[in-house]
Amino acid sequence: MIHVPRNTCRSPAARALSVRAVVAAVAVGGGLLFAPPAGSPLGPVVANAAPGSFTDAAELADAVADGRNLERARKWAEAIRHYDAALERFAPDHEAPGAEPLPEPIRALQYGLRRSKIHHGIHRRYADPSYTEQLLSRSPESALDLYETVLGQIRRNYVEPIGATSLVAHGTESLYLALSDRKFLGRNLPAHGADDGSAEAAVERFRAVLRTEFWNAPIRAEDERRTVARAARLGRELCGLSETATIFEYLAGATNALDDYSAFLSPEGLASLYGNIEGNFVGIGIEIEAEPGRGQFLRKILPGSPAEEGGAKAGEYVSAIGGTDCRDLSTDEAAKLLRGPEFSAVELEITDARGVARTGRFVRRTVEVASVERAEMVEPGIGYIRMGGFQETTAREMADAVNQLRRQGMTKLIWDLRGNPGGLLDAAVDVLDLFVEEGTLVSTRGPAGGQTQTYRARRAGTLAARDLELVLLVDGDSASASEIVAGCLRDHRRGTIVGRTTYGKWSVQSIVDLGDAPRAGWAAAAAGSRGSGLKLTTARFYSPDGRNYAGIGLNPDVPAPEYADDAQEPEPTEAPEDLFAAADPAAGIAGDRTAGYRPGRVARAADGPRVPQTSLPLNEQPDVQAALKLLRRR
Template sequence: AEALDTLEDIMTRIDMEYVDRVTATRIIAHGSESLYMALGNERFLNANVRRGQEDGVAALRRLLIQKYWNKPVGSRLEARMVVTEVCDHANQLLRLNPAAVVMEYIFGGCNALDEYSHFLTPDRYNDLFGSIQGEFVGIGIEMESEKGRGMHLVNVLLDSPAEEGGLQPGDFIVEIDGRDCRNLSTDEAASLLRGVRGSQVDLAYENPGGKQSRSVLTRRPVTVHSITRTLMLDDDQGIGYIRMTGFQSSTTEELDAALRNLERQGMRSLIWDLRGNPGGLLETAASVLDRFIGTGVLVSTEGRSHDQNQTFRADGFNTRTMPLVLLVDENSASASEIVAGAINDHRRGTIIGRKTYGKWSVQSIIHLPGGTGLKLTTAKFFSPNHQNYAGVGISPHIDVPEPKDLQVTYFRGRTSDEIRTDPDVVRALEVLERRVTRN
């Protein structure tokens, strides 16, 4: 009953708040498809069905196709009745736990939505809030699964247990507490890496050349800084550099501190690096733009729910007028694109790099019972000139092809010399130095 209540709650939220209209028929159809697929998945069957039940599995799959495939569903109450009916069949044929059936309808139902809307398990819900608030308990890595190789370290956070233990971006974790993780998914490895403050995890990892090392790390609170590099690139010309890797609750405060630091060193123009920045909080994007744009609209949002229609305007307080270059690439998304859209429409600076990702929608995080949650697209956002670049991205004013030998990810701990020779930064320096010369 609790799982059914959660499904009904999710359908209510989708009906009231999701950015587009979605019928109950479509949500339940995706749920039936998800259960059908799960009944062909060895891992699901091992966890939920006793051995020797092949005939029952085949019978339930046939029933799903014959009776429930795209079955018209007129309301949330009717949806609940349909799923209850499927649970009864699953119990009779397989003694299948109703909660397992309903969870497939929950996950499958969310697949009827856009790619940014998801049901959040308790672990994912906590991870998401940790990234928004800028602190979590762990070892301080960002990783992606590469089948056959392990967990590719996309990033190692500064001052984290992982950095202190010798792990570096580009390494591959191949073993976690004695378990080989070369063929695990990112989520499976993440669950092995989770643990309480003070607990330890034993890792085996390889560098890109294949040399293996071991490290025992102690989990502790890790602070995620959204500004990871602040330096003067050219003292004579007064050109500063700031790298921003996210938009979280502390970002505006971090930016103010970084700007004051560079201004004390004589900064007269700025390179603002948003490459690889996947976004974050909408309000933070508007707040940091306030530091560079003095008047007018910064971004607006539009949704089906009235409270999703907002316009953010510059307040003219604490605004800098210095020459500005913005660096973006194909991994600059969401809040990063809000910044790029405003800089472009207000003609506030030069955008250099590659076309941005093209994610122009707003997600709300909704708390559900049992520590779970729903990440739901509730609005689309628009640049000051009311453009939405969803699926398209913003093209830079100056396109710089990415060198083939350059790592795709821009690591947070790069040296000053590496930054100065980065092709995008070299081009940005040329633009700003030419502007200084012309002035």
């Protein structure tokens, strides 16, 4: 298995936690659903672009065309990155108060991003054996029961109210697109494309019914189950589609009406989240990212893992897995090849930066993931601690590391949270309690019981670390719990923040174990015989001064040299109330409108070098050198 930091929290009461969202998330943000123009499966036609405030019309039209080409090639991850970058470039502030009406090309980019995310989600689900086993083992009635359970959880606990029409309509959209997706059709309708064309015609008849009878149809909560059951029955009658497959598409699609951090979790996905909380998983200890034509880019090698012991290095590429060429595979397809039971072996072909290939054999085993990845003295009096995530053991690891360095004479500390995607809310609170003696650390606000809380420092828990001079390193991938730390230290004036603007993920997720047992088999064993789950945004968190920087992020006090703009001095982070507010996902359904793209850092590609600074020696990292320069002056 690939270690992707997606931290969550196990508890019968679904304890609150904060997690990082990734581009590959199943969820698609928004509560409005667009209606596809007649005869155009790809959304609106590019008409007259509006140059000036958005950009040159020809370049914008090219961006739309390039995105559609990626969609036609079914390169969904690339399409997501392309559309996201295009919207960031051409319309970064289009949802700001008073924004002018969007021209057709911008809407085309929005639609393209939605479609690509939904297709990518379909491919992720169907690459997951624990998900496909559910399709085989569940009856339609059982699937409808699960659907009702999920919608009930959303209605009771989601951070904002969501109407029944929106939840069902997003399921219709997901099913409509799935019926044009080769992965979905190949699994559920194997005769599609293999006969005289009658199967394709039957599928198109069903899609036409979805457009005319289900698309944006007003729904009351008491009609949800009956409506989805009718769609499932029509799918079986018109084209032979499994009723359970239809219902599961409505189930997964319902979370598309929510934010990008909420998602339905397969048994394997739920087990993976629990493993990350506990700091262990079975695999070889690599983080990968697909790069078409070159293979799987090794973003990170976990310390003490089989991959590290076998000589794999960050910045290299995996070109084959178990004899299968993976140069053009998606991350999820490669992940499927990497999965396997403990003590089984996998052979990788790895290409280094010089293009020299080698083959290595790696044995999968339980990999223990430490929160504190590195702790050392960098020069007399100055210590360095790098933290990779926030999990159950984080506060204890941090206390041990600080005490160890204090014994070596540390009086000043560089605390490195670059690339730290976050993790458990409780872990962030416990770590901050080591450094802040009194006052509020963070607060949360949500509609459900227990989601509105204020977390305060406990004097008894504070280490002697409170007298340490602190410099906190952050970057665009410092998210969630990392931002809780940054916001708290800033508001308490407890340290100096160095680096670049953080990710801007300021919401709290809770994990609900839906309690349904997976079918017996390898996938069930890999999932620890757990059922599926739901990751749901249930609250927002706020810094001690009461600010929430969702979609904005915190700017550093001191920009690191690599990220500084030579032409401008960095501006301090503006208060969220002075900036745009995100669209209300409960606004309803409108025939020709779209929830579209939300500006900010929700799904943007990371800036900077391909190989993170953190993989370089400390004396070669500009961020660390900037922090040292600050501390030497004090």
